[in-house]
């Protein structure tokens with residue numbers, strides 16, 4: 001469940017970005033749609049507590065994200081949010097399996113190697129566990145990042161432009177994976193995108209349109 005009311009965020013020396021209110025049921029899907037620079041990634045950062053709103057609030061699973069202390073917010077994020085960033089942020093120094101293991105450190109939990117293997121198996125990349133991210137194709141790297149996002153069984157999955165660099169076949173596969181993963185966990189799925197193919201593939205999703213909701217900033 002995600003609810004936002006009067007949400008705003010101002011970067012230094014900029015006009016505030018103002019976001020229309022949303023209300024999405026647990027297990028629902030929300031598309032953040034709008035052109036580049038319209039505030040989609042900022043909205044995701046607010047919903048995951050990486051940024052604190054300058055006005056209004058966003059509640060995720062009944063928790064007001066901005067109301068948490070900085071330390072509590074990191075722990076909350078690690079336990080509840082599965083983030084698939086646009087830039088995948090896989091460490092090239094570590095194997096795929098060890099990249100996933102880092103999730104447990106972030107959450108203050110002992111590394112569960114069986115859970116890592118299980119997450120890789122679910123996404124059909126178990127055989128890639130020992131590889132370095134540089135040895136993966138783009139699609140494989142995204143699967144590894146998605147496996148990492150799903151490892152602690154999040155109640156919310158946030159994906160930032162997941163299809164931007166994918167051809168039509170890979171785009172469909174990526175959206176299927178996101179949908180199936182969210183559905184298995186009954187997680188709320190939020191996809192930020194300016195890709196018309198995503199709109200076509202998810203015709204019944206809630207949509208937060210950014211092109212009109214956000215004023216043009218200097």
Ligand code: ADP
Pocket residue numbers: 011012014034035036037038039040041042043217
């Ligand atoms: P989108 O994800 O839709 O492309 P963003 O949320 O990244 O949009 O950006 C929204 C606006 O905020 C843009 O005008 C962008 O230039 C500005 N912006 C993004 N990040 C920063 C930052 N760290 N500092 C200042 N301005 C930023």
Ligand code: MG
Pocket residue numbers: 037040041042160161
């Ligand atoms: Mg963005």
